Amino acid sequence: MHFTSERRLDDAVLEREFTLGGVPGILWTPASASASVSAPVPLVLIGPPPLGLRKSYPRLADRARHAAADGFAAATIELPECGDRPRRPATEQVRADLRRALEAGEPVTDEIIDALILPLVDTSVPEWQTALDALLSLPEIGGPVGYAGGVISIGTRLAAVEPRISAAVLFAGSFVPRAMYEEARRVTIPLHVMLQWDDEGNDRQAALELFDAFGSREKTLHANMGGHTGVPRSAGEEAARFLARHLK
């Protein structure tokens, strides 16, 4: 883990950019956690939307500020084939197929969804685990670890396979390959699932079925009116309270 820049936000948060095996990321720690006397703090992994970290930075930093106010560190890494990371021709092809289907008002086929999401999950999840190894080796970061983020299939796989994650906030706002329903059954940690009722890029019934499939004994679904980007402030606050409850 190689830190490439460092600055303070509002005197309350230390923001450090890093790269790790070629993957860029950002780590935010409460300013107090950097003092050598303080105890290690819990960590929230913030899964970014597939827009590139630069484009989604304001939203990510806002959530990191809130995490820091709760006494948590927060970290994110660039998703594969997003931001400045290189693309595979196959991915460029399926993204074009998706755009074409959406513009034509055609249904998005299982083939497109699988080709779009499964390679992203396969590549991304091990990168999150490598990042977790590196982050937990820092003296200012301890446990427990939570995950909060978009691309619900990445969060689902991560929650299913990574025992160091104790609770997760998942945003049901992206296409879900059929294979993920089976993986969802293997998730047992407390889950807080957010759904935008009229999300233009999301199949509501598929999201409800995925929520039903999760194996967790403690899971909650918060559905709110509006489209993909219309999550009300209160919904974000409830998600933050869920994490605070489970990481403290």
Place this chain on the structure above:
Amino acid sequence: MHFTSERRLDDAVLEREFTLGGVPGILWTPASASASVSAPVPLVLIGPPPLGLRKSYPRLADRARHAAADGFAAATIELPECGDRPRRPATEQVRADLRRALEAGEPVTDEIIDALILPLVDTSVPEWQTALDALLSLPEIGGPVGYAGGVISIGTRLAAVEPRISAAVLFAGSFVPRAMYEEARRVTIPLHVMLQWDDEGNDRQAALELFDAFGSREKTLHANMGGHTGVPRSAGEEAARFLARHLK
């Protein structure tokens, strides 16, 4: 409105039982609101489950205590044909039909649901409106007014017809006559709907359709694991925060 008893809970809440046109009820006010110098407080109408006030008292009083802590008065009235109120033979009959269907594992027909719920709604809603008249005439109670309660069809009708109610928490835990979906479209106030995902006495799909039908631009659905009586503490707190946000 005739007060029949008065006592204090924890020195923080004044609890008064009353009768109004033969309907028993309970009013809880923050102890501070009774001082002649204080401003009138907002009011939460607590819709009881159809078990009788005596049986559901502990839960109702708990919610009233929380309302008082938020600075709100709270009031409830006995539902028609519940508690000590007289029953019609037709109601005894349909309740027996329902028990029989449930015990036999048979589907609960639309006929049973209509006969069970519609007369309850027709009688109860005007009683709530009369209670609201009387409660708002008390000097210690002002507005705004919220509703929080069970028997979702009563809450739906009340939210649709009573303009003095500004926000409602509805518990999707009872059978819904088909006619209520149409009434739901006429509801426009902010709504917070609670759903127990595995509620044994509730059709999940019907609840989701009712949520979808509400005309409110601001509505949120909080679904949690467990059966009818298994609402987690955090879900109750979220509902209280919703009311606090809208009544303050």
